[in-house]
Amino acid sequence: MSGPTIRDVAARAGVSVATVSRFLSDPDKVARATREKVEAAMSELGWRPNMTARSLVHGRTGLYGVIVPDVANPFFGELATGMSLAASSLGVQLVLLHTDLSEELDVAALHLCRQHRLDAVIYTSGSLGPAHRTAVAQLGRPVVLAATYDPEDTLPGILVDSQVGGKMGARHLLSLGHRRIALVGGPAADPIAAGPRWTGWRLELAAAGCLPPPHWQLEVGWKQQYGYQAAIALLREPIPPTAILCGSDVLALGVLAAAADLGVSVPHDLSVVGFDGLNLASLWRPSLTTLSQPIGDIGREAVRLAVSLTEGHAAPPTRWLTPELVVRGSTSAAVR
Amino acid sequence: MSGPTIRDVAARAGVSVATVSRFLSDPDKVARATREKVEAAMSELGWRPNMTARSLVHGRTGLYGVIVPDVANPFFGELATGMSLAASSLGVQLVLLHTDLSEELDVAALHLCRQHRLDAVIYTSGSLGPAHRTAVAQLGRPVVLAATYDPEDTLPGILVDSQVGGKMGARHLLSLGHRRIALVGGPAADPIAAGPRWTGWRLELAAAGCLPPPHWQLEVGWKQQYGYQAAIALLREPIPPTAILCGSDVLALGVLAAAADLGVSVPHDLSVVGFDGLNLASLWRPSLTTLSQPIGDIGREAVRLAVSLTEGHAAPPTRWLTPELVVRGSTSAAVR
DNA sequence: ATTTGCGATGTAACCGGTTACATCATCATC
DNA sequence: GATGATGATGTAACCGGTTACATCGCAAAT
Known part of the structure; x- marks a missing residue:
């Protein structure tokens, strides 16, 4: 047998x-x-x-847990890709646990990692409540945060500063002369990605005296179709915005599609700014101006860090990266 | 401790x-x-x-291996997404092994699955040579093929019929009146995806008497930039093609971008047909006519099948699906 | 010749669970 | 009161490796 x-x-x-x-x-x-x-x-x-038997003795499995909130989101897809490439070059394997954006499942996933004695965990979900903390404590293994951070700063991580990115996007549009700027972002309650982007946008636009009215600040989900729907509504306004700041490239793609469908020319009649710098987006036309994150690098570094911690090295402080404004074809000077 | x-x-x-x-x-x-x-x-x-200890007794780990040739390819990303969703609803975990398109690493990955006593393996790489067969035999666990198949038909799987898809794409363009049709596909040596698409295209075009000359049959890699480069070359021909059949949506995206950059209007001056039906592609503009595969479903069913086989159920025969021609905005009647 | 040191190998306990089997108490039955 | 069935629990072997420690043979040192 x-x-x-x-x-x-x-x-x-x-x-x-x-x-x-x-x-x-x-x-x-x-x-x-x-x-x-x-x-x-x-x-x-x-x-x-038999690695199972070996692990029982060593307490090491060579397996690393990756907890992802939403595998269908291309951002996490690229993140996981970076991790996977790093893992295979470092000779470790990744166990993918996805939590469907649920806090409960986050905690369950952490417990699962403990039960399977995974060597370390890379956590990419936003939330880190009390239940998560106890689960992490019981885990007794290194936890690395990728594209998220710990408000209490006890866990090391690597991510971009979304608030700075939000400001950079707003400043870019303002410097092009735009004044009627609409916002389409993720759930503002998300304290890691969407929230700070909203804050960055609002701070910068308020400082310039052109914070848009509430119905031009559309807080939608992360799904691709939401960007489309939001843009359709915005572009049908009597006096539509001349520019839209988007919380992600996927939302921006929906905005571009809506503009195309309504005959609104990008960038002539409408400038669009994305966020993330997805790989595939470089081939979209009009090409997307965006705040690019080194997504693959973040994934790679998270795995490296997890391996380093597993080998007993000390945890470095959280690494904050600055997103890069990549100006492409979807933004230009305001005409009106 | x-x-x-x-x-x-x-x-x-x-x-x-x-x-x-x-x-x-x-x-x-x-x-x-x-x-x-x-x-x-x-x-x-x-x-x-401790699941490690439990696994040692039971010989079951609750972990399923997923062997993927290229995680950076969005097709495999969506496939893995489907698997991941199914896995989490079935209460099993996936271990991601990626082989970077290398046959050696394929075999190594199979051995790794054995060593870790993974309950079953879902294999998505194309190749299945003699070395793979012995590895599969030694594995002693169910192996399910997703989006690929076994020429000797000993392993169950689920995939779409690429040759039929190729024919459908060609027929679509022919029925629109196109006669100058160029081909941009993956490596013809790939016996699962690219090869049969080439065959389907050629059979159908040859039957209609309009097989293009060799330099209009561009066998490139799967990477996104290759589609762009190929289309630039084709569209600079003195008498360019009026339509291009692409081996994947990613290649087609490159073609769309090249057309946009050269001022070639799609679909008026050029029709483009993709293959795969990527989720994100529904928001590209012009929207892409493509041969859609139910990628997520394939992933989901592969996991279900793996679980079923692990529970001792018999292996069903390979399931061949027919791709669906989704006509969108990138194809129209030939004008010249 | 005896001791010492060292390299090669074997014995058996151990990692943390599972489970076949034994044991034991309880209670209904004859 | 003896018997047996039943249910709850404990003992110890086992899953397949690792490794501390013991043993052994042999060459160099005394």
Whole structure:
């Protein structure tokens, strides 16, 4: 039924199980002749060590948990891609746990990581309430935050400063002469991504004296169709905005599509600014001006950090990156 | 250092380890009073069973391997998304192994799945050579193919028929009156996706007497920029094609971008057909006519099938789906 | 010749659960 | 009162590796 065990290999090689095990962990410790016998037995039986048994002894599995709120969101897709590339080059495996934007499932996922004795956890969900904290404490393994941060700053992480990004986007449009600027963003209650972007936009626009009326500040969800719907409404206004700041590239894509469908020319009649810098977005036409995050790098660095912490290195402070304003074809000077 | 064990819980509850273990697997087998003592001890200590130890006995881990050739490709991103959603609703976890399009790493990934005693493997890479077969045989666990198939038909799977899709795309353009049709596809050596699409295109175009010359049959890689480059070359021809069949939506996006950059109007001067039906593509403008695969469903069904096989059910035959021609804004009747 | 040191190997306990089997108390039955 | 069935619980072996420690052979040192 189940495959050969180390005892089968030992018997076939005419040695003890300890010798076979030693051969695995440190081949130099077994004599050349013995080594060859063991190698032969191993390949004849096609035996590979059972990581489950090994993990039980070592307390290490070589598996890293990745907790993602919404795998269908391209942002997290690219983040996971960066992690996956890093993981395979570092020889560790990722276990994907997705929580469907639910706080309860976040906590459940952390418990699951503990039960499976995953070596470390990379957490990308926004929320970090009391329940999460106890789960993290019980976990007893390193937790790294990717594209999110810990308000109490006890967990290391890497992310971009969304409020700065929001300000940069607003400033870009203001410097192009735009005054009628609408906002389409994610749920403002999200304290990591959407919230600070809203804050950045509002601070900068208020300072310039052109904060838009409430019905031009559309707080929608993250899903792609919401950007489209919001833009349709905005562009049908008697005096529509000349520019729209979007909380993500996906929302911006919806805005671009709405503009195209209504015959509104981008950037001539409408400037659009995204946020995230998705890879695929570089081929959209009109090409999207956006606040680019190094998404893949964030994922990669998160995995590296998790591995480093697992090896006993100390946790560095949270790394705050500044998003980069990538000016492309979707923004231009205001004409009116 | 490491957390409490079942023995700590047993001691605290004043019972034996067997009773605690029984409580976990079948609470009805322990008396009410004992049950309460065990529950109390568990929550006081914050104990959760070690899945590693449990797996060692059961030979089941609750983890499923997903072998993906290229996580950066949005197609596999959407596929993995579908799997992830299904996995979380079925209470199993996915371990992501990516092989960077390398056959060697494919085999290594299969071995890794065996070592970690993953319950089943979902394989999405194209290749299935002799080395893969022995690895699969040694694995001793169910293997499900998603978006690929086994030429020898020993492994169950689910995928769309790419050759039929190729024919459908070609027929669509022919029926619109196009005769100068160029082809931009993936590596023809790929026997699962790219190859059959090439075959379908060529059979249909040859039957209509308008197989394009070799330099209009551009066999490029899957990466997004290749579609752009290929289209730039094609559209600069003295007499350019009036339509382009693309091997994927990502390649088609490059073609759309190239057309936009060269001032070629889609669909008026150029019709473009994609392949895959990526979710995000529904918001591209011009919207893309494409051969849509139910990517998320394929992922979901693959996970369901893997779970079903793990539970001992028999393997059904490979499920071949027919792609759906979704006609949108990137194709129209030929004008010249 | 005896001791010492060292490299190679074997024995057996251990990691943290599960479970077959034994044990024991309780209670209905004859 | 003896018997047996039933339900609750405990004992200990086991899953497949790792590793501390013991053992052994052999060469160098005394």
